[in-house]
Amino acid sequence: MKHLLSTADLSRDEAVLILDTAAQMAATQERAIKKLPTLRGRTVVNLFYEDSTRTRISFETAAKRLSADVINFSAKGSSVSKGESLKDTALTLQAMGADAVVIRHPASGAPHTLATSGWTQGAVLNAGDGTHQHPTQALLDAYTMRRHLVGESGIADVAGRDLAGLRVAIVGDVLHSRVARSNVDLLHTLGAEVTLVAPPTLLPVGIAPWPCRVSYDLDAVVTDERPDAIMMLRVQRERMSNAGGGFFPSAVEYTRRYGLDARRMARLPEHAIVMHPGPMNRGLEISATAADSPRAVIVEQVANGVAVRMAALYLLLAQETPGSTLQEDAR
């Protein structure tokens, strides 16, 4: 694995390896001294073309816990809006000796272009590109599901396990969601059964080959499919065109049909967990009751994000360094 661009590129074994490695990383994070020397002397650049405090901080924390030098490069305005081009920025970072570039970009495919153009020699980690992919988000979601829904909810006994047989409902704005795309690919690879639930206007044309079911009816999915996990997607108003008056008639109608409220919460299976990639629109796709319920793992998702990103950075960078193994460093 040279880059992490899309969860569609991951085999089942690679995905499980990342989750297992993340579990080991998480174990080190329970100590008083959380820092590992693994990536000492390596440079990780966070190249963010979109505002994203949470993902950037998560990657920054992960890299620092592995002792990497971290450079945050907040590129306001991409070449789309006539700033410095991605190419020139990438060449600059290459000249500065970046070992890894974590890129968040509003254009779908920008990380792919960065990884294949020859502009940088370093590893490229996709931290979210347009409406395409957000692989570390899907990995942290899978990690969170595995912790809660596989085995006895411990860490040690789930190593090597995938998500075979789990039923996951992903609800909301699939059309604009890189989180949904990454999750469908990854959860399928890990053996889970995914149902996407959305108003037809928020599902892409051409969804038929996706390895998942599609429903327009959240109540039916909650009742009939009895999902083990329900993931509420953020309604991404910032990505929505107003052409045709919008994608749904009103926020109230959206909430009524696709929001996770107390009534639908009550009909979920007892063990089901509630997830959200954040930031939440409380009262739109998720009610406060649901977001704050004991079955919500939304805050834990954030914590798990650090462990998963440590694992991704470790697997992409540390394994190139001879003599450095996680086991040694974690001692």
Place this chain on the structure above:
Amino acid sequence: MTTYLIRGGRPYGEDVADVLVRDGVVAAIGPDAAAGADEAVVVDADGCVVLPGLVDLHTHLREPGREDAETIETGTRAAALGGFTAVHAMANTSPVADTAGVVEQVWRIGRDSGWVDVHPVGAVSVGLAGEHLAELGAMADSAAHVRVFSDDGKCVHDPVLMRRALEYVKAFDGVIAQHSQDPRLTEGSQMHEGEISAQLGLAGWPSVAEEAIIARDVLLADHVGSRLHVCHLSTAGSVEIIRWAKARGIDVTAEATPHHLGLTDDLVRGYDPVFKVNPPLRTAADVEAVRAGVADGTIDIVATDHAPHTVEDKDCEWAAAAFGMTGLETALPVVQLTLVDTGRLSWRDVARTMSEAPARIGRVTDQGRPVAVGEPANLLVWDPRSTRVVDPTAQATMSTNSPFRGRELPGHTVATFLRGRPTVLDGRLVPAPTSHLQEEES
């Protein structure tokens, strides 16, 4: 003027017949040609096909305004090398070709360059803004004799403006060449809307956005009794609509590009902007329908939509890249590969779709003529047996955004004659002995 004997070639790919070119016309064909060939320069056309010089109805020469991507000089060199003897220069320049002044400028520079005849296309609306008719009559009456009007790059979306334009150009036998794209259905669109756009997370350009405009326009053309030309149609549904319209007797002609004959949307998977074009690359089923449409005559012509762009407009992330591909130097190779070598078109059909019909649609009377005695010697000598790997840096076009880069394509231009003068000989450009400019100055 030098006399040329094109020896051993096959006009229209049929029987071998020598062609004698003298004083700008075809002076003799067959046994008479060699007999009258004293002191003629011999062009060895053994194994080659002799066709009327190709006529492109859809070329972006970028001048004035984007001379960093192409000039009339470089674009017409590329055209000559591609076997063309005439091109229609699209109006979306800067300034827009929406006045007699701009079209005359383009026409004059084209004439002075001397590689092919340059026929400017006039804008339908002022500034391509889709609000008011440009002075179509002034452009028609100008030295450029504009007969093709198009807002290409933008759709004449307002149905009333489209109706008026269709009606107005009847006064001088003009034609509206429509870029069929509903702007509302394609806001922010990046590629064909379908399974691949869903996966790649790129905003979709749905087929219906093209088909709905074509359907409306053929009905409008029928209603007002006007001539409509549909640019670069790209979908199976569009082919069906044109077929239906022609069956109804509506005066519509249609065009397909080489890239829509040869390439599909799965090439977008690598996010390489060289495959970004408008209308977008479609599915394999669409490509098959477009090929079938050209083969059965539903689609009248193949035109390049040659759209050169600078490196910086393509060497970037997909969403930031410009739409468009070069095409003048790969057009006939792609047509040969996809339609001739597959047995769907004869060389006579190629002459029809790439020379005769586009000349007729553009009302260019001295091009697209038969290879026959007394006709203007606008000729292409094409060797269909060779193959070449496309190297954009070796092409005459200034830009390198060829989607066929690195592919092996069949055929190459041996010679191109423009009114009896070779612009290409032995596969190389032949500068004019004296240009118009020098003549005028002396």
